[in-house]
Amino acid sequence: MKKFGIGQAVTRTEDARLLTGGGRYTDDISLPGQAYAVFVRSPYAFAAIRGVDGADALAQPGVLGLYTVADLDAAGIGMLPCLSGLKQRDGSPYVATPRPALARGFVRHVGDPVAVLVAESLDAARDAAELVMVDYEERTPVTGTLEALEPGRPLVWDAAPGNLCFDWETGDEAAVEQALAGAARIVELEIVNNRVVPSPMEGRACLASVEDGTGRLVIHVTSQGVHGLRKQFSRIFNLPEERFRVVTTDVGGGFGMKIFNYPEYVACLFAAQALGRPVKWAADRTEGFVSDDHGRDHVSKARLALDADGRFLGLRVDTVANLGAYLSNYGPFIPTDAGSAMLVGSYTTPAVHVRVKGVFTNTQPVDAYRGAGRPEAAYLLERLIDHAGRVTGLGPAEIRRRNFIPPSAMPYATPMGQVYDTGDFRRNLEDGIALADLAGLPARKAEARARGRLRGAGLATYIEACSGGGPEQATVQVNADGRVVLMIGTQTNGQGHETAYKQIIADRLGVPPEDVEVIQGDTDRVSWGSGTGGSRSVPVGGAALAEGAAKVVDKAKPVAADLLETAAVDVEFADGRFTIVGTDRGVSLKEVAARAARDNPAGEGGIAFSEMARWTPPANTFPNGCHVAEVEVDPETGVVELVAYSVVDDFGTVVNPLLVMGQVHGGVAQGLGQALQERVVYDPDSGQLLSGSFMDYQMPRAVDLPPIAIKLNCVPSTTNALGMKGAGEAGAIGAPPAIINALVDALSDHGIAHIDMPATPETVWRAIRRHRVGLAAE
Template identity: 55%
Template sequence: MGRFGVGQGLRRVEDVRFLTGQGRYSDDIKLDGQAYGVLLRSPYAHAEIRAIDLEEARALPGVLGIFTAEDLSADGVGDIPCLAPMPGKGGGKTVMPPHPALARGRVRHVGDPVVFVVAETQAQARDAADLVMIDYDDLPAVIDTGSAKEAGQPQIWAEAPDNTCLVWEMGNEAGTKAAFDKAHHVTSLEFVNNRVVVNAMEPRGTIGDYDAATETFTLYTGNQGSHRMLGPLSRVFNTPQEKLRVISPDVGGGFGMKIFVYPETVLVLFAARRLGRPVRWISERSEGFLSDTQGRDHVTLAELALDENAKALGLRVTTTANMGAYLSAFAPYIPTGCYGPMLSGLYSIPVGYTEVICVFTNTVPVDAYRGAGRPEAAYMIERLMDAAARDLGLAPEELRRRNFIAADALPFTTAFGETYDSGNFGLIMEKGLEAIDAAGFAGRRAEAAARGKLRGLSFASYGEVCGSNGEETAQLKLREDGGVTLWIGTQSNGQGHYTAYTQLLADKLGLEPEQIEIHQGDSWDLPQGGGTGGSRSLLMGGRALDGAADKVIERSRRVAGHLLEAAEADIEFAEGIFTVAGTDRRVTLAEVAKAAGGGNLPEEIQEPLEDQHHVVAEAQTYPNGCHLCELEVDPETGVTSILRYVVIDDFGTLVNPMMVAGQVHGGTAQGIGQALLEHTVYDENGQLLSGSFMDYCMPRADDMPSIELTMIEDMPCATNPMGVKGAGEAGAIGACPAVINALVDALSPLGIRHIDMPATPEKVWRAIQDAHEQRAAE
């Protein structure tokens, strides 16, 4: 292992560029002759569009075009497709209403785009948008997830009776009922997994260009994978994918939200073709609240059947999941195919069944958000296990001990069909309990009580499936100067891909970091790319990179054999040096590169030292761990303060422990934010009440505890040749249940059994007052 290789805490190689202002984000791209687009969005959650008057707006200086749905239809622009329809219960299908880039006839959420204005300057486009007159006929709106499907609610789509998009099931319904029928005890818990706004550091932005001579579209947009956009855009514009080029520059955060084709993506390309010049649209933060896909938003009833020894017999889960007004790209898949398989967590539950009802509401569409279904599943099972332990009078850790999948039972196939290959879930929990000094907690709780405070300690043992989805491609070229250039189909959103790939190549080829050049984000660089999402980049990208490096080494071996006057089969390669086996005769990779570029080699080995490797997903990977939280509540104010936060994680082989720690810290901050602070609130008319940072509470530095992180590396993944399990989403998966379990532990002396996220000071204070009133009434 070299000093820059796998396992080293190398500082991120890309950060010098970012910290010195050399990053190139969507808003940094300036094309010659570019125009500026502004969207006029609906102020209503649900309304008929009676008329649109553009006359006065079109007369303003600088206005180049003002477009409505009719203009898109006239140019043959199609609707934005949903890419993940799921099979319904009993042979039903996903209801997939049209999703036009501009509203046709009716708006269905506040922020629904209605008119696209393009002008010479941003200010001129804004002025023109202010003069567009739209006559709306306001309609009743459906907002609440839990009641959206109830009889008598306004209908959002005629083709979706009871506002139901999909009823999906997984598991053994009859077997689960039988398990519940014979149960000694059943714990039930109803709860909400609150809707959150994604809020990436960099708002969305997109710039469209069109070459009429070649009939080629070029899109510049910060996203999570340029190749992912080709298929949907090809369908929207009815054009071959080879006529589309997507370039993703630096991206300031994605978290799932930047995977998709949005209306603005379509509009800038349409307008560029119509106007014959580039068109750009850059979101403002307030606009993002009304247009970026949002996350979570479940209402769930979870039930756990146990025998007389507190061993789980069966699990039954019914979830209503909000899709919003339209189906985003993967929306039906997130609360079904991503959520359902992980519902049994890390536990040996013999049988299970889940039913998920996906509903439409007059709200912003919901799709993948960091973890995409796995955080929701972990929250369900870990809250349920904690509630069951309290119901039975057991310590939460004791119930887990009785129900964890044993290490010697691996590989183990769960009731929902996931096969865990490696890990020791009980051991990780025990390490966490020791690290947070659970044994000494009673004394700390008593000391807090003497100060009038309520102290709680609990944890969540999470599991995740991730990484090995789809396909990935890498291309590697050995340059004449001895360095290498890599093109790869993943897309960094801030995770540190350039550093991770640099370390892999440095380790593989014996190079210094400055000899390695990496390119991502241009769909014309490679024939295929899987992008970034589901903690897949290192798992899939790393394998593709490794295969490409092997091929380049083999090509270089032929040149080395010629230079060393030895048979190719006798040439060995290690740490950047080719040697003749059993001798001290050697030649460096740089010398091979120089010779190959000199043009003096025999014809049969005169070929570029460059090759490409493509990998297809095989088995899944299963990172897991334990988050432990100790906190204190001030009953007079409801303020919750996290005192200690411990994380024990099993990510398999670590390429860069320092970057992994950063991923855990960031994900944990998002989970703590959802648990205590963040909440997307609509009023009964569908107006977004939490539409800015004045009303939507993002976690700040003083809300975050110091995170004490330990990573276990002696249980590498058995289903991935690198031993890597994935780490990008884990923090967001373990944090929510750990925090709420600890909070309920603090409030449990008052008889409080559950509190929904976000547990804001007001909500906690009210729960305490209600508990006091109930006790007084008794």
């Protein structure tokens, strides 16, 4: 099994099915008698609802029902929860906002759902929904992150004066103030982390129904974890969890935004219950832009204190985070605990203080997006340090070298409460510099200049906290024929879980991939799980799987010993065979399974062994690395081209290098999108979404990316049972600062010290133009 086991570059076993049309996504599922839901959404960013007239809509052929919040209230349907336990600086709770599945009294962002119409066909539902008349009294909205806090701005919620949801802090303020007071130099930078739309290939969808015979509510939904959703539905509907079945089949990308509960899921469950028949909903792309939770949207001011030798003394960060109109499941957690703990980065900064103000605006809610706070922290820190390297004259590489945490300091307790177990940050940097051939950069700059282009390179190191989200559970079942069924509580979103889990089973049980079935995403078949997010699935789920496999071996040894006519203590297991120690006498797991199933009267369905394991991470893991980007700029048009990209990563134990490479490539693409292309734009006066389609919101394409050189410097984690650290978010964390640092390097001769994301051609052209105009004026 060595060619299939841990560390092997095995091609994905699920690809043949998915690439030949064999995938089964939520919208592929249909049930007899299903109806179709269409949501009536607000065209205004902020308005009072004076009435809803559905008479004409209900009179249309095929219409089955029209529901508003009044119907949900009458049935006792509760609010969508915010699951954050955040406390403000003074210890008080944040301002919680009620979020019914359908708007009550007011709409607070464009796309806010006001009513749901259900009809026999999708066309009938769409046509009838157009006839629903909502009497709105428009209000003045506020959409800007900083503007929300300005005196006199409209209040999104009366309960939140000044639109302030929370005022939070962490770290040692006194120590940072002392560091700033005694610094030889203070470097400052204001940074915008632009709002983005996650934009997975598969949009959100659900199919809700009532189970015949039991009356259970069943929902097929595109998600990142069924068990968390079931718990929320239980609370919202005030019913026991066992009254719900949640099923997720194949998922075409999630990037965080499919973790959360959404109004549409609750409304469709209610409609299915009210009508006694299945109700299906699937978002089109435009609907997704106004109803999928967005990501990022921070404005931060950072001050870094340095001594005379360029060593960091203290860091102060003040951030305003846009939460949108409602609090999504984890909205307050992302800009606070999730991101701020990583503002130490890979450096020995002795004191850090962070203050975050979360604000309400008349925009779609903001929550976790690939990296969930860690990309925001890494971007701020790596831009600030790069800027410090330039203004001090030390340069981007040397200032990092002087401040890295050395391997000899591991385990290293940071001032923000994390304990890094392993890592060699300087080695990553030096290998990244060599991989990118930065020694040859001056010659490449000169060649580009001769062509009328500006060339630059940028560094960014990163470290992130992964493998959180609590324990994970796996049940390893061995059937009489030796085939293995794995039931696990994670949820693939296209990352290749099936392949990785089969490799761990091959490694631990010696069973080939074709003899393994992986089951996820069904609360009936998998009893418990924490879902997918935070690069936790294979590190945490894989550890649970390995423990379950070990339990199977322990249970099988006495059976093998009986077959071999020896004592169990004299039996060892390796590569799928039980052998007597010191001999070549042995039996296969398949033979042992056949005997166990035959002798086990409880082995219904030919099950030989079934062992459940739940593994709880003792601490976070800390993937880390170095990204190096190289760009060329056309100064006459402002067009930026990413011409070279190199990555050095430490992911700890790697189950499958091919899967890891795919994760890094995808993450870098998303990071490039945010750095150079993607930005959600709301009209400041009307609150209308101006970037509501791919005609107005630019997504990265294959042609935008050069070949990516990747090197692995993997130091196994000491806090993970398999030594893994996680890989899913790393590319999206390192790419934005590396690309913007490269762009600033290219533009440095034009006096440009910083440029905000996304650095679109217009943005870059205007920055160059301002410099030229300034020179002309002189």
